[in-house]
Amino acid sequence: MKHFYFLICLILVACESVLENTTNMNHALFKILTPEQWETFQKEKVFQGSELDQKDGFIHLSLPHQWNKTWQKFFNNAECYLIEINKAQLKPDLLKIEANRAGAEQYPHYYGNLMLDAVVRFELLQK
Numbered sequence: 001m002k003h004f005y006f007l008i009c010l011i012l013v014a015c016e017s018v019l020e021n022t023t024n025m026n027h028a029l030f031k032i033l034t035p036e037q038w039e040t041f042q043k044e045k046v047f048q049g050s051e052l053d054q055k056d057g058f059i060h061l062s063l064p065h066q067w068n069k070t071w072q073k074f075f076n077n078a079e080c081y082l083i084e085i086n087k088a089q090l091k092p093d094l095l096k097i098e099a100n101r102a103g104a105e106q107y108p109h110y111y112g113n114l115m116l117d118a119v120v121r122f123e124l125l126q127k
Helices: 002-024 035-044 051-056 067-075
Strands: 029-033 080-085 095-099 106-110 119-125
Touching (some): 029 067, 035 080, 067 080
Antiparallel strands (some): 080 119, 095 106
């Protein structure tokens, strides 16, 4: 009987994780770009990813509660643009929410290029 309850608990935890990932995907998505990246994105109307994105094979995105931490950690609060992405403009099968390493916080990753028409709004971030 103990094994049965243990199995039920594992199933509940797994279901909770799936529901959490689905719920998180209902929020806005954000990308932080340097001024040069944003200028190029506007001219070319497509963003193929930063050097890190291209190295990792996906575009690193953030949820609303994550972008500020990303800006601080990876951009040292430098002047950047916060780009809000319309998820409806993305191919759903190319959008995943996953951790970069085991046990780490999960972030949205887009395994494709961002098109300029997916940008809902942008904001200049300054110290």
